[in-house]
Amino acid sequence: MSDTHDKLVEAYLNYFKANEKFEQRNSVRTHKESRRWLRQIRILAHERMSEIHIHHNTHRKTRKGK
Numbered sequence: 001m002s003d004t005h006d007k008l009v010e011a012y013l014n015y016f017k018a019n020e021k022f023e024q025r026n027s028v029r030t031h032k033e034s035r036r037w038l039r040q041i042r043i044l045a046h047e048r049m050s051e052i053h054i055h056h057n058t059h060r061k062t063r064k065g066k
Contacts, residue, residue, distance in 0.1 A: 008041065011037055015041060022034045
């Protein structure tokens with residue numbers, strides 16, 4: 001199973017392909033597919049932001065002496 005970063009990259013690549021189809025052929029189907037991948041990117045980006053925040057807070061080193 002791939003991690004969230006890999007899923008995010010894959011979703012972007014799928015969006016890129018869907019957007020190319022949409023630009024070539026403006027139809028209901030290509031419109032829906034492009035928007036679907038944009039929603040997926042938004043969901044995965046939010047998930048990745050949370051992972052980064054948790055990792056930062058659990059692994060950061062504080063400055064000593066101040």
